[in-house]
Amino acid sequence: xxxxxxxxQRLRGTFSWGYLFFLYLPILILPLFSFNDSYYxxxxxxxxxxxxxxxxxxxxxxxxxxxxxLQIACAAAVLSTLxxxxxxxxLTRHRVRGEKSLLGVIMLPLVVPELIIGVSLLTMLNHxxxxxxxxxxxxxxxxxxxxxxxxxxMSRMEGFDKSLEEASLDLGSTHWQTFRWVVLPLALPGVIAxxxxxxxxxxxxxxxxxxxxxxEPTLPVYIWGxxxxxxxxxxxLALGTAIIFVxxxxxxxxxxxxxxxxxxxxxxx
Amino acid sequence: MTTDxxxxxxxxxxxxxxxxxxxxxxxxxxxxxxxxxxxLGPSGCGKxxxxxxxxGLEHADSGKLMIGDRDMxxxxxxxxxxxxxxxxxxxxxxxxxGDNVAYGLRNAGLKKRALEEKIENMLNAVQLAGLEKRKPDxxxxxxxxxxxxxxxxxxxxxxxxxxxxxxALDKSLREQMQHELRELQQSVGITFILVTHDQEEALSMSxxxxxxxxxxxxxxxxxxxxxxxxxxxxxxxxxxxxxxIDATTDDVQDDGxxxxxxxxxxxxxxxxxxxxxxxxxxxxxxxxxxKLRISRQQTEAELCVSGLVVTSSxxxxxxxxxxxxxxxxxxxxxxxxxxxxxGETPPAxxxxxxxxxxxxxxxxxxx
Ligand SMILES: Nc1ncnc2c1ncn2[C@@H]1O[C@H](COP(=O)(O)OP(=O)(O)OP(=O)(O)O)[C@@H](O)[C@H]1O
Ligand SMILES: [Mg+2]
Numbered sequence: 001x002x003x004x005x006x007x008x009q010r011l012r013g014t015f016s017w018g019y020l021f022f023l024y025l026p027i028l029i030l031p032l033f034s035f036n037d038s039y040y041x042x043x044x045x046x047x048x049x050x051x052x053x054x055x056x057x058x059x060x061x062x063x064x065x066x067x068x069x070l071q072i073a074c075a076a077a078v079l080s081t082l083x084x085x086x087x088x089x090x091l092t093r094h095r096v097r098g099e100k101s102l103l104g105v106i107m108l109p110l111v112v113p114e115l116i117i118g119v120s121l122l123t124m125l126n127h128x129x130x131x132x133x134x135x136x137x138x139x140x141x142x143x144x145x146x147x148x149x150x151x152x153x154m155s156r157m158e159g160f161d162k163s164l165e166e167a168s169l170d171l172g173s174t175h176w177q178t179f180r181w182v183v184l185p186l187a188l189p190g191v192i193a194x195x196x197x198x199x200x201x202x203x204x205x206x207x208x209x210x211x212x213x214x215x216e217p218t219l220p221v222y223i224w225g226x227x228x229x230x231x232x233x234x235x236x237l238a239l240g241t242a243i244i245f246v247x248x249x250x251x252x253x254x255x256x257x258x259x260x261x262x263x264x265x266x267x268x269x
Numbered sequence: 270m271t272t273d274x275x276x277x278x279x280x281x282x283x284x285x286x287x288x289x290x291x292x293x294x295x296x297x298x299x300x301x302x303x304x305x306x307x308x309l310g311p312s313g314c315g316k317x318x319x320x321x322x323x324x325g326l327e328h329a330d331s332g333k334l335m336i337g338d339r340d341m342x343x344x345x346x347x348x349x350x351x352x353x354x355x356x357x358x359x360x361x362x363x364x365x366x367g368d369n370v371a372y373g374l375r376n377a378g379l380k381k382r383a384l385e386e387k388i389e390n391m392l393n394a395v396q397l398a399g400l401e402k403r404k405p406d407x408x409x410x411x412x413x414x415x416x417x418x419x420x421x422x423x424x425x426x427x428x429x430x431x432x433x434x435x436x437a438l439d440k441s442l443r444e445q446m447q448h449e450l451r452e453l454q455q456s457v458g459i460t461f462i463l464v465t466h467d468q469e470e471a472l473s474m475s476x477x478x479x480x481x482x483x484x485x486x487x488x489x490x491x492x493x494x495x496x497x498x499x500x501x502x503x504x505x506x507x508x509x510x511x512x513x514i515d516a517t518t519d520d521v522q523d524d525g526x527x528x529x530x531x532x533x534x535x536x537x538x539x540x541x542x543x544x545x546x547x548x549x550x551x552x553x554x555x556x557x558x559x560k561l562r563i564s565r566q567q568t569e570a571e572l573c574v575s576g577l578v579v580t581s582s583x584x585x586x587x588x589x590x591x592x593x594x595x596x597x598x599x600x601x602x603x604x605x606x607x608x609x610x611x612g613e614t615p616p617a618x619x620x621x622x623x624x625x626x627x628x629x630x631x632x633x634x635x636x
Binding site: 161163164166167168169170171172173174177181182185186 | 321324325326345346347348352353355356357359360361362363372373375376377420421424
């Protein structure tokens with residue numbers, strides 16, 4: 001009996017380590033080769049260098065793409081969270097007619113392939129001669145981020161006690177003040193989660209950006225274009241490494257923020 | 270309570286429906302300034318709805334609501350001179366006790382110093398001094414209740430609305446808070462409207478009580494009148510215990526008095542007529558258990574009948590008996606305070622006893 005259990009534990013351990021290994025190995029490759037003094041990604045490693053990082057910081061087009069991506073991700077995150085906030089509030093607070101089907105329509109982009117969304121937006125924008133570029137990508141990204149925002153914020157706001165808002169009105173605050181002083185603070189963890197998630201979704205989205213970005217490529221689109229030139233590859237790795245570290249830092253910060261607020265937030269549920 | 274004061278709150282033929290359901294049905298009432306007014310009724314009779322209507326959290330389908338001499342039709346909840354203590358307190362969980370109390374003053378434009386002073390005074394008044402930094406989840410039930418009270422009172426409303434504020438507290442704390450609430454009302458001198466389904470609470474605290482049932486007001490009167498002179502059998506059964514006995518009108522005299530045959534109790538004379546009074550009218554007479562006196566010997570009382578004890582139960586301060594009076598089908602309940610000497614045993618099951626009562630203690634209700 002005990003032997004069986006020990007074997008089970010060993011198996012489980014092996015599986016976990018294998019899982020982690022395969023999941024993170026490719027990601028570890030990135031920083032490794034970004035400091036490798038060679039154009040080619042192959043072992044054995046050559047010398048240590050920071051050349052690729054210098055090259056990267058001297059390359060205006062890749063930095064331009066990074067900037068475009070950041071702008072788009074910020075805009076998409078803020079817009080979809082705002083829209084999500086309004087929708088979640090309407091759906092959880094007021095009796096909306098045809099709530100079920102409305103929710104279905106909101107969640108639809110989750111199951112529609114991005115390829116379809118990209119192509120249809122492309123045709124539509126072309127027909128409307130609205131022009132492509134950053135704002136077209138933002139539009140597409142808001143479309144796919146919005147369902148996530150709604151889902152996150154609805155689950156946060158579902159449990160809200162209606163009488164808190166009534167108490168606020170009763171205590172002399174207008175509807176807007178009630179939203180600012182009661183609803184928003186209580187929804188804040190959800191808002192932060194929604195902004196972080198939608199930012200990430202937008203930041204590494206490829207297909208829609210590929211179709212709609214025109215001559216303002218986002219970072220994924222730009223990198224994809226660079227893969228044809230082997231000499232550019234190492235600086236792409238350097239960029240990837242930088243992004244990984246920044247996102248680790250952001251996630252760690254968000255988690256720290258959440259932990260620090262945890263006892264407070266628990267009370268609000 | 271004197272009635273010459275002008276109403277602080279007045280409802281005129283107010284109705285409110287939720288879909289097909291009539292939650293409030295043509296309610297009219299006037300609540301005086303500085304009055305402690307209670308609304309009493311069974312669950313779901315529309316008490317909270319009425320309070321929320323006054324607060325502006327619900328809107329009437331028809332009728333008129335006045336607070337002071339202002340029509341409230343166009344006034345939103347945040348503009349009304351009344352504040353509410355919610356059934357579940359509704360304390361803001363993300364704010365400290367002090368900030369909760371200060372919440373209602375955010376729009377008042379007070380200087381920091383004046384604001385702090387006000388809050389401190391308020392917290393002192395409800396015995397929460399020193400807790401202003403606490404979060405609501407670090408408070409006991411009674412403390413939360415006080416925060417809710419302080420938060421509403423600090424705005425100095427004309428009318429304080431309380432929706433079963435003591436419902437969630439245990440018995441001893443509830444009794445203490447009842448006492449404090451009454452004292453508070455008398456010291457601040459504002460109108461309190463209290464919703465409760467606890468009849469003792471309503472009787473002991475209020476200047477006047479409105480008894481509601483199914484969206485209507487059955488009776489508005491002082492606690493004494495509600496208890497002694499209920500205007501219908503619903504009120505009589507809802508407040509306290511009541512024995513009902515089927516009776517028949519025997520004779521209607523020219524001077525307005527009537528003679529009624531009550532099986533087991535004989536012929537009783539009443540000075541007041543029922544609305545549809547006539548000879549042979551089947552109706553009910555009623556008497557409260559404590560208005561019947563039980564004894565082992567026949568007494569000199571004008572009305573004294575004999576019966577058998579069916580059950581006898583000892584409750585400490587009082588004893589209750591079920592007694593079948595000879596000639597009466599329904600057993601009556603009798604309550605007796607145990608004021609006798611120790612060692613004196615109350616009448617037991619199967620014993621023959623005498624019941625006496627003042628004829629005036631009987632009430633009459635139409636069927
Ligand atoms: N928003 C609403 N929509 C539909 N029906 C409602 C609504 N609010 C209240 N009701 C109904 O109106 C009736 C009166 O409700 P109300 O809350 O006033 O009762 P109450 O007397 O306060 O009862 P309780 O003592 O249980 O608090 C109930 O039958 C309730 O179901
Ligand atoms: Mg209620």
